[in-house]
Amino acid sequence: MNSRTKTQRRVAIVGAGIVSPLGFGLRETSQSLQTAKDCVSPVEAFSVEKTRCKTAGQIADSVLLGTRPNRRDRRLHRASYMLMHALDEVLCRAPQFRPEIAIVGTTSGGMSFGENFYRRLGGGECAAAWIANYPPQKQVVDALEKFGIDAPAQIIANACASGTNAIGHAFASVRGGRYDHVLTGGYDALSELVFVGFDCLQASTMEKCRPFDAGRSGMVLGEGAALLALEDFDSAVSRGADILGEVVGYGISTDNHHITQPNPDGSGPRRAIEQAIDDAGLRPDSIGYINAHGTATVFNDAAEGKAIMQMFNGVPVSSTKSMMGHSLGAAGAIEAVITLLALREQFLPPNINFRHADPGLKLNVVANEAQKAQFAYGLSNSFGFGGANASIVLAKA
């Protein structure tokens, strides 16, 4: 059934919504970025008495969950609420947007409900709602239902690259003419299982998250959701839509070196970055800012840093995970929105907690404070377990 059409349409971003430790909505997020706010705090959702790492970027339930007036709403996972907030913001900006499909990334869906279910087995009472609301597609379906959107939910679980893979695939599908309107993004909520998982791998840190710093010692986790409304550019223009920016390139690669570690030569990330820039019809020197994956683990930053060094000459780089932690399946989507904000407001988001440059990484890190800048294209990277690598290029409107 495939026609392999050569359609290459432009893809507009006509709506964006975000919920993260940086704040609710584009405005709060931008303010946090421009003031270099450290949004990492002690973990409250579960005991961290026996873990090495004690902190994470978290979203306050008091704001996230609101009043939840009816019984059904109270059963939903908090990740559903993250997506509802993000989708509400998308639709406030683009009220006529009706996606044909939602392509959304996550790594663990409603994992904490699965944890609750397990803990209550063999004693106590299990809530059927935990089972029904745990699976990873459910949170997206909840958000779609909330706003009366009757579109299928295609959930991509490519580990920490999920959000970028979702946006990238959505972009490619609109550009190729498969769809005209796609809702895309990513989400993840903090859970004990995943927190302990990174802790036992010693990938998370006991101190501050310092991406690309000589003294970096690992990541902190985060959570959140971000969504983008993608539309065929010409269609958006013809209906007078407010175009926030464009997605112009996407690259994906698989690094088979190891299930949790990138090839130290940086070849996996490099292939994704090269492909994204080539897909955009650009040269590396067209890129004015890189929002790096930058987890602050020794191995990730070394591999990503090498790829950036090999391809670019002094482009400003920052990892905004330093401010809000690594939100896994949400990270790529949140960082796409951050890159979009940077393009729209012409600033470079900061890489906080940066003290000493790594002598092995000659990078132009946007250290500790946001900077004003003029640039037309931004690159956002996401790399994950299983060797999943993804990069996207965004353009200023």
Next chain:
Amino acid sequence: MSWVTPLGSGVDSVWERLLEGASAEIEVLENGQTGARYLVHRVPPEATKNLPVNPRLRRASAISRFAAVAGLGALADAKEKPDLARTALVFAISNGGVIYTRRFFAEIVKSGAPAASPLLFPETVFNAPASHLAAILAIEGASYTVVGDGAVGILALKLADDLLESPEIDACLVVGAEEVDSLVCEAYRQWRLLRDPEKPASKRGLIPSEGAGAVLLQTARGDYEISRIDAGTNFFRRSEAGVKLRRIIDRLGTERASCCIGSGNGTFIDTAEKSAIPEHVRLYYPKAALGDSIGASVLWQLIVAAQVLRTGRVPTMAGSLPPGKVLVLGCGLNQQMGGLALCSDGEK
């Protein structure tokens, strides 16, 4: 195409058994925590015996082994071998590596975070099976893992079809995989969806199953063509399922469709599908013989559809089918549904 099922692993040998009316053996799985018993279908050990030795699979969970057997089998079965540098990998998963996930979390609950195993955690990630197969095949390009309920296979096939739009990709290896574990069984039991362990012959309630199915989609001409994939929709109430399935079937088109490979599993899905299918279309449920493997189920259904087209026969039904197209429906337990239409090369 290739599969690993509780009835074995050869496409033709399992098909013959289905035509004979065979059903997979039912085993009783006991939950060590709760004492509850569940009826399940397991993949027999000999079905994975030809799996090549690979360091990636040394510690991998059953789901990764099933996926590897099916994926490698589908490539071996292809008349035209694809250039793996231009081949994408797409996985359909529902519960994923749940055996290791349960073990990993059990250690945390029992002994605290310091007891958590760094060897288990990476295998709990949804894309671990895809990662292992990509490493075995040295695929360095696109790899996606799609998660969802029993309809996830449709959404994965849709993604693969969209990928084939790219001039850089000539083939997509689509793999659906699942493994049985007591934790998932208990969840379905508490959701009141499982077959009563005291009534194995009953038609009410699903029997969880495991295994994998894989198909190689190519842009080049093949024996069968997926003429349409409908990524479907979500049903917000079970009572909506039949009406929404009917809309999907209408979009797929019922002209020249003589058979539908449904996803009925002994739950509300049976009623929904029966109400949605036009009278002239025969409805066959492979899950009655193979159980419900959730993530793998649509891939199994697609293989069954191809075999129906090839042989003109439908298991458990007398007579032969006229040439035409076969519909495959994916209706999950948790709000997702979609479908596709498969036709043979001469019927496009």
